[in-house]
Structures are given as structure tokens and as C-alpha cells.
Amino acid sequence: MGEKADVWQGTLALMILKTIEAMGPLHGYGIARRIEQTSGNLLSLNYGTLYPALLKLEQEGSIASEWGVSENNRKAKFYKLTRAGRKQLAQETRNWEQTTEILARFLSPSEDPA
């Protein structure tokens, strides 16, 4: 349970939220596939880790779930964003952009320090 896992947990939550925002209500399998695709298959995701993360988001009120029927006529649990989830997504997106921007400045070869 070191720092890495925490960061990973955080980013996974963000990815989930973003995926649901982009795709609309979606089941766990769909979210997993979508994350993999979006990452250009760079991420090797254990699908199982998704479910505790989904549960946490649901407990925190960012997403809500409902049983429904998939495109292939399979019974599945669909997750959708709540208003709080939308807010959280916006907030975390901003945070990430800021973090990556700062990190990018550190990592890119220094321009003129002026």
C-alpha cells in the first residue's frame, strides 16, 4: 500500500469518471474495455481492480448504479455520473492538468530561466 498504489487508485477513479462522462451510462466491463482502448493499449488493466474503485466512487456519491440490459441482451449493472460526480470530474481534471503542466515544466529541457 505504498504511494504508487494511491496515485494509481486516484488516476483510475479519474479515468472511470471521464469514461462514463464520455460514453454515458456504462457497465463495468464496458468501462474496462474503454479505458484500455483509450490508453492505446498502453495500460495493462486487471479488470477486477475496477470493481472496488467503482464501489468507492458509488459510496462517495460520484456515481450511481442501476441494473439494465446490455447491447447484447445481457443483464448488467450500469453506472452513471451524478451531479457530484460531474463536479468532481471537473475539479480533478483541473488538478491533473495543473499537475501535469507543472511536471512537464520540470521534465522538459529548461528554456531560458530569464
Next chain:
Amino acid sequence: MKPLRAWVFRLAALFTNKQRERQLSDELESHLQMHVDDNIRAGMTPAEARRHAILKLGGVEPTKEAYRDRSTLPFIEHLLQDVRFAIRQLRKNPGFTCVAVLMLALGICASVSIFAFVDAALIKPLPYPNPTRLVSVFENSAAFPHANLSYPDYLDWKRLSKVFRSLDVYTGTGFLLSTPAGVEPVPATRVSDGFFRTLGVTPMLGRNFHAGEDLAGSPNTVILSYASWRKRFGGKKDVIGQTIRLSDVPYTIVGVLPRNFQFAPRGRAEFWITLRFTMPKEFRRSFHSLSGIARLKDGVSVQAASADVKTIAKQLEKQYPESNRGQGASVFPFADLVVGHIRPILLVLLGGAGLLLLIACMNVTSLLLVRSESRRREIAVRNALGASTGRLTSQFVTEALVLVTMGSALGVLSANWTVQLPTKLIPADMMAAMPFLLGLGLNARVLAFAGAISLFAAVLFSLTPTAHLAVSEMRDGLAEGSRGSAGNTWRRLGSKLVTAELAVAVVLLVGAGLLGKSLHLLLHVDLGFQPDHLATVAVAGPETRYGEPAQAVALGRRIVSRIETMPGVKSAAITSLLPVSYNGHTDWIRFVGRPYNGEHNEVNQRDVSSSYFTTLGAKLLRGRYFTDAEDASKPRVVVINQALARQYFPGENPIGKQFGDTALSPKSIKQIIGVVDDIKEGSLDSKIWPAVYYPFNQSPDPYFSVVVRTSQAPQSLLPALSAVIRQSHPDVGVFDETTVDNLIHDSQTAYLHRSSAWLVGGFAAVALLLSVIGLYGVVAYSVSQRTREIGVRMALGAERGAVYQLILKEAARLTAVGIVIGLVCAMAAGAFLNALLFGVRSWDIPTLAAVAALLGFFAILASFIPARRAASINPVDALRSE
């Protein structure tokens, strides 16, 4: 905010386990199905597709596990599991559970109830603001450590003292109230103007007494107690300004006291009036009738205040040697006056209850030890199957917690019931003097105490098996029939526990024995008269009609002669104060023809009618009793008691000697005509004081007690007795009808001794039972452990008698050690008990011997059962069994 919300959900999820599990299974199943569908579409075989899907998921069970950890709170989940398991374990063993829970409940109930008393009586006894600043102020003389103040002394103290924010006084009085049911005597209190301000009490209705309202010439005003206001005025708000006739004198009602007002020294007073002294004697420095109460200035200690009043007393002694010679002064916390007499009893009871709790805990501990011993196999198996020591320990802790929770809950519930008992069992009169007990109940402090002892028990009970777990090697437990060092360790520990239990039981038994003996001696103390077949009733004639001496004499004569005509009455007599009430109401005497240097020869003074001594059954030692004809027209005479004769006429015949008041004023000179054997005037445990008995007819008062010697049971005569007086004298108050036996048995002294003797006796009985059960447990366990050894011995030719001896010897050794330690502790604890003992010392040999014999007897009896079992072992079976 969000983590909190998640917490709530996780907590709630603890209760929806099954449903969630099913949903999770469904969800994962649908996930796999969709993945398998996709995989098949991608060209895999169904088996391959499923394998791949599961692999990609990371396994179904690990996923579920991770999900579960997130869905609830794992440590609570574990705890609940442990609790469920503990309850199952306890239910499997109902005998153990019941005994353990009951023992704990008993110990907790006893200590919590007693603590509730301690809390009510000792921790917060006074319902006034800043109660620790309130002090009682006394004068004192050689005879009275706590003497009342005289009015002039009070005024001087008030003027001269620098330590009191305010000093006030009160004194008891009473009124006759005409009610539709007849004349009713009502207790009242006279107070100085600032009395209620000193206490910090403001009337609920109307006003407080004004400054100066206690001086002669002020209008008659009265403040009502809340109870009186409700009872006599129906709680109407317009009573303020109304007039009430008290003993035929009109008083204006100016206030009503609040409902929660209490004043223990005058608990039953209904009317509160001011002093307004007018009689000459009330202004004498030698007339001590007032009790002082003061509020200390901030930062002044009780010691400093005491020193200050002592200085003033010295000054007054110099200034007024005639009256104030030998008059010291003292200051005590006011709470001492209210609860001082029950403090030692409560502390002893708290000690007793504590010891009982200790025994109960030790007993449960040894039960737990036996249990953990018999569960070694189970624990070893669980350990081998992967339960960590931490998890096993937490299991023990949980079991202890469950046990203690049940025991405490039961204990506290029953304590809640027992603390209600005193309000029902204590007579109303006595309750009025202990108003602090009205607040008895399980308040926050008492519950905190209950929590603390439960916590102590829980820690003890979780440590015991845990320690045992550490001692015993886990792997040993798996070995069939192993009885390694752990068994012996336990046996040693168990023996020590039982020895300690027996010792504690001895301490309690000795305490109970001593208190019981004290009570017996107290109730059989030589009173100097025959208390059986004596009825008594108090009479109060209004001053307006019987204030003149001749009127009071006539009233007394009429009532006595009327009662003596009643069937079942042998004789009747009058006294100003009943015997076995209190030492006090004294006279200062000076002997004629002896040098006098102003000392105060303080003696009990009683005014009695001519037939008083014969009615009581007292014993005349010398001379004669007075006659009914000896009234104001005859020379003044007096009967003295043996103590006075011994103290002032050693080796002399006192008959014919004379004494008078300190000035030897001619009217006060009396001749001694008789010496009566000492009559117990004070409480049962008090000393005999020198006493003088003046003829009622020479020293009459319209307020007196009638004593009646009956031929039948005195109780049955009481209604007729009051009826006869009421009928013949409708204008006098008749009250306090009772028998002298009841008076003695219900006296506060007897009551306190009795309740402590019974309570400690109860504790001791339970302690005896518990410790003997404990001993039985240890011996029985030892026999079960030694079955094979005994079998071998018997196979080698040991007689049954030798086996008995083997077992009984072990028990006897434990018992003997326990008893010896207990006796030593009891003698050490005796000092603590001395304040409660009467007529016995804490090292009373017969009591100690009786306790040792009693406990020894029961101990041998308890160990006889396992010894018998040991002796009846069949050696062949025993050798084969293991």
C-alpha cells in the same frame, strides 16, 4: 464530507451482507459473460474464452475479496465475526456462561449500588451553591464537642469574626396547627435573618427574610416549605400575604421555598420563622440553643476559620468568665454534620462490595483458565490452520468483552433496581434527615464507575487466556492427551487464586461477624430499665392555655390518671425527654457547702413524674423516689443517677446533700432524696452521663412524653392511647405514638448498625459461597488431571483412604493458607472497621475462631466431593483412559 459519506455507506453495508454478495456475483458473472461473448467473437473456443476472461479479471475470488474489503469496514467485520463466534462459544457452554455472567453481575451490582450511595452521600451531599464553603460553627465544652451557641455569643462572633462572609443560626421549634382532623403538631425552624442567603437559597415565591427581621418587635412572618405549601395551601400562588395561625398566633406568609430545597438537620420543618427572641433566658450567655452555619470567605480554610473562632472564644471567656468558662469553639465542614455519621459505614460497605467484586472476578478468571485449558486443542488447530496469534488473541478479547458486557448490563440493571430500595425501605423520619439519598440513582458518575470496573474486568479476562496462550506451546496442544508444563502452571496459578479468594472471604466474614456481634451487643446493652411492654406518646399543650406552671401540672396529672384507667395499662408516667434519645438538654449544677471555682458541672436534666421510675422498671439504689404531692408548694427535691453519685460523691452518701444553679440562688436549691441506677438517656452506643431527675410537678412544661407500662402487647394499645388523650383534651397535640422497643430498634444508631451488619453479612455469605465454589473447581480440576497418577497409585496398592488423604490434604493446605492470610488481613483491616464496632475489638478471638472454623468446614465439604470421585476411580479404567 465524501469520506464521511463513504463511511456511513460502509457501516450500513455491514447489515446487508447477503444481498450485496448476490449482486456482486451477478455483476461479475455478467462481466465474464460479456467478455466471453467478445472473446468468442474474436475466435476463441468457449473454454479458452472463459479462461482468458477470468485471467483478465484477475480471478473471481480475489476480486470479490478486494470488493468486500472496500464494501464494508474490515475490522468491524472481523469484530462482528468474533462476537458472533464468541456468542456461539458461550452458548455452547451455558453452564459456564451463566455462572460467569451471574458472578460478574453480582459483583458489579453490589459495587455499583454501594457506589451510588457513596456518590449521593459523600461526593455531592449538599444541594447548595459552593457547598464546600459552608461550615457548621459550634461552641464546645468538656462534655459537648459540638455544643450549641448562645444568642449573645452568636452576636459577638458575628461582630468579631473576620473569616465568615456570613454567619447565621437556626434552632428547632414546633407549632400546633388546628386542622379539621384535630390539633396537629408541626415541626418548624427558627432562623436568623440571613439564614437562607448563607445557604444560597432564594424562595420560589415571595421574598426572603429582610435584614433585621429576626429582632424582637418585628412582625410575625413565615416562609413555607414547598411540601407544606402543596399540602396545606393546595399550591396556590396567592398565599403570599395571607395569614396563618401557628399555635394560635397569627403569622403572615411572605415566601415559599423551592421544591428542591433540603436542609438535613431540620428535614421535616414545614414553617420557617425568624428568631425574634423575647424571653429573658434567651438572652443569657449560658443558654445554648442555636446551631451555627456560616459561609467562609473565599480563600479561608476551615482550619483558619477554626483558629479565628477559637481566638474569639478565648476573648469572650476572659470577658464573661461566669458563663463562658471553658467554652471553646470549632468549625467543621457542614457536610460532616449531614453525612459524618454514615461516612464510615459507607466506606466499609464500599470496601466490602469491592472485595466481593474481587472474588467474583477471581472466580471468573479461574473458570476462564479451566476453559482455555480445555480449549487448547481447538486453539492449536485454529493456529495450525492459519489463524495468527493476533487473531486468536482478538478472539479471546472479544469473548471477554461479550462476557463482561452481559455481566455489566445485568449488574447495572439490577443495581438500578437496588438503589431504589432505600427510598422504600428507610422510614420517612430517617429519610428526612438524609435528604441527599433522594438524589440516589445511576447518574453519569455512577455509570462512569460501572464502566471503569467493567473495563477492569474486561482487561483481566482478556489477559488471562492470552497469557495462558503464551505459556502453552501451540504445538503441544495438538499432541494427543498431552499434559505438559502448561497444566501445572495453571494448577499453580489456580491454587494461588483460590488462596486469595479464601483470604478475601475470611476478611468479609470477619467483618460481618464483628458487625453482627456489635449489633447484638448494641441491642442488648444494659439500659437500666425494662424496655418491653412500654408504649409512649408525645403531648404538646398550647402555651396560651397551659403556659402557666400550675396549668401544665394539672394537664399532666389529668392525662396520667385518665390513661391509668384504661384496660391493659399498669401504670403511666411523664418525662420531658424519653430515654435512649440523646445526651443533652443539660443543667449546670453547683453543690452547696463545697468550694466552687466556676467550673461547669454539666448534667443531663430530665423532668419526670413521680411514677416514672416504677413505670420504666428502673432500679432504686438509695433513698426514695419523689411523690406526686411534691409540687411547687413543697421543698425542691431531686433524684440523681448512679453516675452522678459516683462522680461527685465518691465514697459518700449523697442522700440529703444539696445543689443549686451556678449562683446558688435560693429558689434553685434542691435536696437529693434518691439515687437511681443509670438509665441510658443517650443513644444505644453512648456513654452514661451524670443525670438529675427533677419532679415534673416542680419543673413543669406543657410539652412532654407519656410513658405507659402495659400488660398486653404495647403496640396494640397505641391507637386507643392517642384516642383517649385526644378525646379528653381536644386542644392538645398528640403525636409520635410508638413503643419503646420500636424506638430503640428503629433508632438511627440501631438502624445504621443493623443495615451495615446485614449488608456486610450478605456480602460475606456470597463471598463464602464463591470462594468455596472456587476451591471446589481447583480441587476437581486437579483430580481430573491426576486421574492416571491416582490410577497408578491404586494399582500399586494405595488404599482408598490414602487417596482421600491425598486430595483432602491438598485442599486443606490451600484452605489453611487462605485462612491464615485472611485472618492477618482481617486484623489489619480491623482498624478501618473500629469506628463501626460496639463492644468488640477488631481482634475478637471468638469471632476469628468461628470464621476460621466455618470456612474450614465448608472448604472440606467442598473438596470432599472431588476426593470421593478420586477414591472411586477404577485403576484399570484410569490407566486405559489415556
